[in-house]
Amino acid sequence: MSAVPSTWRTARITPLGELLAPPRIAGAVVQLTIQIVLVTALWRGLYSGTGGQSTAGLTREQAVSYAVLAVLATRLRELDRYSGRDTVIQHMHFGTIVYWFLRPLSPQRYYALRALGDQLYGLAWAVVGYAVCLAAGVIQPPVSGGAAAAFALSLLLGQWILYYIMLLIDQLCFWTLRNSAAMLILIFAQNLLSGVYAPLWYFPDWFVTLSSFLPFQATLNVPLSVYVGRIPLADVAPQLGLQAGWVALLALLTRLVWSRAARRVVSQGG
Amino acid sequence: MVNALRVMWRITRLNFRAQLEYRAEFLMMIAIGAIWQVSVIVFATVLLTRFSGMGGWASADVLLIAAMRMLAHGLFVLFLGRMHALAYRVQEGVIDAYLLRPMPVHRQVQLSFFPTNAIGDLTVAVGLFAGALARSRHDWTAGQVAFLIAGVLGGMLVEAALFTAMGCAALRYPASNYWSQWLEELLGTFGSYPLNVLPKALSWLLTFGLPLAFVAYFPAGVLTGHSSTLGVPVWLAEVSPLIGLGLYLLSRLLWSWSLKHYTGVNG
Numbered sequence: 001m002s003a004v005p006s007t008w009r010t011a012r013i014t015p016l017g018e019l020l021a022p023p024r025i026a027g028a029v030v031q032l033t034i035q036i037v038l039v040t041a042l043w044r045g046l047y048s049g050t051g052g053q054s055t056a057g058l059t060r061e062q063a064v065s066y067a068v069l070a071v072l073a074t075r076l077r078e079l080d081r082y083s084g085r086d087t088v089i090q091h092m093h094f095g096t097i098v099y100w101f102l103r104p105l106s107p108q109r110y111y112a113l114r115a116l117g118d119q120l121y122g123l124a125w126a127v128v129g130y131a132v133c134l135a136a137g138v139i140q141p142p143v144s145g146g147a148a149a150a151f152a153l154s155l156l157l158g159q160w161i162l163y164y165i166m167l168l169i170d171q172l173c174f175w176t177l178r179n180s181a182a183m184l185i186l187i188f189a190q191n192l193l194s195g196v197y198a199p200l201w202y203f204p205d206w207f208v209t210l211s212s213f214l215p216f217q218a219t220l221n222v223p224l225s226v227y228v229g230r231i232p233l234a235d236v237a238p239q240l241g242l243q244a245g246w247v248a249l250l251a252l253l254t255r256l257v258w259s260r261a262a263r264r265v266v267s268q269g270g
Numbered sequence: 271m272v273n274a275l276r277v278m279w280r281i282t283r284l285n286f287r288a289q290l291e292y293r294a295e296f297l298m299m300i301a302i303g304a305i306w307q308v309s310v311i312v313f314a315t316v317l318l319t320r321f322s323g324m325g326g327w328a329s330a331d332v333l334l335i336a337a338m339r340m341l342a343h344g345l346f347v348l349f350l351g352r353m354h355a356l357a358y359r360v361q362e363g364v365i366d367a368y369l370l371r372p373m374p375v376h377r378q379v380q381l382s383f384f385p386t387n388a389i390g391d392l393t394v395a396v397g398l399f400a401g402a403l404a405r406s407r408h409d410w411t412a413g414q415v416a417f418l419i420a421g422v423l424g425g426m427l428v429e430a431a432l433f434t435a436m437g438c439a440a441l442r443y444p445a446s447n448y449w450s451q452w453l454e455e456l457l458g459t460f461g462s463y464p465l466n467v468l469p470k471a472l473s474w475l476l477t478f479g480l481p482l483a484f485v486a487y488f489p490a491g492v493l494t495g496h497s498s499t500l501g502v503p504v505w506l507a508e509v510s511p512l513i514g515l516g517l518y519l520l521s522r523l524l525w526s527w528s529l530k531h532y533t534g535v536n537g
Contacts, residue, residue, distance in 0.1 A: 024445045031452045038460060038472065045467035046321045055320050082358070082447075181298035181387075185305055192309045197459075202316045 010110060011117030014081060018121065032075065032129055039067045040138055056201040062228040063199060065139040069224050070196045072129045076122035076159060081114070088170040092177050101265050108258050111170075115163050143229035150236045154223035157243035162190070162219045164250035171254065174261040194220035201230060215246045277373075278381060285384035296386055303347075303390025307340055310462055311398055317463075325464040330405040331494040336462040337395065337402035338418075339486035342425030343457070344392035350430040351388070352380050353437035354454075357447040360440055366534050375529055376522070379437070406494075414493060417511075421489025424514030428485045429457065431517035438521075438528035461485050466499060473501055481517060484510040 018024055047060035058066065081087050091097035100107040133139045142148035169186050172179045191197055193216035200208055200221045211217045222239045225231040231239060289296050314336050318329040327335075356379060359365055368378045408414070432453060439446040465473040465487050477483040483500075488507040491497055497504045506513075 021445055023443060024448060027445065027448050027452075031449075035452075035456075038456075038468070041468045041472050042460075042463075045469075046317065046324065049321055049324075176292065176294050178292050178295040181295050181302050184302045184387075185298060188302070188306050188309055192312065197309065197313045198316055202320050203312070204316075207312075 006105070007113055010105070010113040011120070013086070013114060014118045015121035028075075028125065032071070032125070035071050036068055036129070036133065036138065039071055040064055043067050056199075057230060058199060058201055058228070061140050062230060065228050066195070066199045066224050066230075068133055068139050069130070069227060070194075070199075070220060072126040072133075073155075073220055073224075074196060075125040075129070076119055076162075081118075086114070088173045089177075089179050092173045098265055101262060107262075108255075111167065112163075115166070119159055119163070140228070142227050144233065146233050147226055147229060150233060150240070151223050151227040154226050154236070154240060154243060157240065157247055158219040158223050161215050161243065161246045161250060164247070164254050165190070165215060165219075167254050168250070168257065171257045171261055174257075174264050189214075190216050190219065193217055195224060196220065199224070199230075201225070215250065218243045218246050278377070281381045282384060285381065289384045289386050299386035300390040300393075303344075303387035303392075304394050305390070306387075306458070307344075307391055307394035307398070310336060310340065310458060311394070314462060325466040326499065327464045327494070327496065330402065330407065331490065331496070332462075332464060333398070333402040334406060334494060335464065335486045335490040337399040338422055338425060338490050339457075339461045340391070340395040341399050342422050342485060343429060343461075344388055344395040345422070345426045346429040346433075347385050347391055348388040350380060350426070351385055351433070352382055353433040353440070354447075354450050355382075356437045357440040357444050357450075360534075361444055363534065365441070365532065369532075376525060408494065417489070418493060420511035421486070421493070424489065424511030425485040427514035427518040428481055431514070431521035432457075432480075434518070434521035434525055438524050441528050441532045456480075457482060457485065461487070463487075464491075464496075466501060470501065477502060481513070484513050484517075 043064045044060065047055070047063065052060070054060075055063075082090065085091075085094070088097065091100065100110060103110070130139070134141060142151055165186065169179055169182050172182055176182075193200075193211045193214055195217070200211060200217060203211075211221075218239075222231070222243060226233075226236055226239070289299070314332065317324060318332060324332055356365075359379070359382070364382075365375065368375045371378065403410075410418075433450065436446055436450045436453065439449070460476060461482050465476055465483055468476070473483070483502075488500060488502070488510040491500045492504075492507050492510075497507055500507050
């Protein structure tokens with residue numbers, strides 16, 4: 001078997017599972033639609049009381065675009081690997097984690113390929129949702145061609161950071177056996193500190209300063225702010241540099257943790 | 271009856287001790303309840319400071335909606351919240367074993383593990399509730415206090431009814447877990463604010479389509495004197511605790527029906 005088909009076969013596991021379950025697809029469509037309609041109505045409703053004034057540097061259109069894009073971006077995050085019993089916590093529970101270390105495919109590579117397939121599948125959803133929202137006039141197009149390019153690069157780096165954070169939480173299982181609480185904390189922290197709940201610009205200064213020391217705001221707040229023009233193109237370079245810095249740091253850290261984790265797994269009696 | 275209560279208490283104590291087996295997980299579970307609720311408070315505070323008055327409600331009144339919903343949610347998680355994981359219990363074939371034991375299946379599902387995160391949920395909820403009551407300028411009569419308690423319990427029952435219905439779906443469709451997670455997020459996001467911020471059609475949908483308005487918006491509206499702007503007849507808002515009870519009873523009927531038609535993972 002050549003490398004490409006094996007890569008493809010691993011990456012497509014979750015998308016294939018999703019495509020074979022039509023109720024999930026229908027569910028995703030309904031949920032995404034309701035979420036977008038509600039979020040749009042909420043922000044428009046809130047701005048209707050301000051008399052068209054911008055708040056925290058965001059106009060009504062910018063706020064709605066930001067909020068809807070944040071909803072679409074959540075599709076990129078975590079897909080259901082639990083039903084297929086392929087999460088690290090389940091492998092720990094059932095003792096099957098050992099097979100990850102006995103296969104010709106290394107666990108690092110397997111994990112990365114699964115995540116890549118999941119995120120590409122999620123991206124397809126986000127792109128379709130984006131096209132529909134753009135055509136319906138719910139969100140504005142990017143402020144300029146340069147902003148669009150910077151947004152795409154920043155989103156890529158943001159997803160990369162998110163991948164490493166999710167990986168770190170999964171790696172936690174090698175020491176604590178369980179990570180469901182940590183995973184929930186992570187999802188909430190990511191929602192709050194990256195701007196899924198409300199654009200970070202609305203938060204008090206101390207909150208924004210605090211979140212600038214954490215990797216979460218680099219996952220979503222930076223790309224979305226670039227998209228809506230809240231971060232001007234001239235100020236994008238340092239932000240991209242910061243994102244790249246987080247990618248490098250987390251890559252080194254997770255690599256180190258994988259090697260430590262491998263030492264903790266005992267196969268076939270040691 | 272006394273014996274059943276004694277058995278439930280003993281199982282709960284054992285479940286609590288089982289949760290203590292993984293110390294880090296136990297502490298983080300308490301933290302998760304607290305963090306989730308604090309995030310709701312931060313979001314509400316941010317919106318209230320940036321946008322003066324939501325839908326004509328003063329900030330203290332909006333906080334009362336958030337506090338009532340949070341307390342109702344905390345009580346739901348503590349007493350009736352185990353339906354979330356039901357899809358996995360079905361997948362594992364555990365329900366088949368429950369059917370063979372001399373205890374109602376619903377009760378066994380509720381006693382399947384101790385909800386540690388409810389400790390964090392309730393701690394923050396009680397704090398926010400105390401804060402909301404302190405900021406409220408209303409003079410509380412005995413009748414209003416009684417309605418407040420009934421409203422919180424009714425809110426708990428509405429949420430329990432929704433998730434019991436999701437549990438019924440989980441007995442048949444494994445993918446229903448997707449909907450449970452989404453529903454929880456939706457309740458958390460839109461259950462804590464005045465729904466008149468939304469267009470009429472949407473607030474109608476969140477009243478009669480998905481009875482989210484009965485969780486906290488209507489009871490809080492009655493208590494804070496917004497009855498006439500709720501978009502429904504005043505009497506309907508006033509009986510929301512009873513509607514919670516009615517919905518929960520209906521969901522339990524649905525549960526009994528669904529369980530009779532349960533075929534298990536092996537068909």
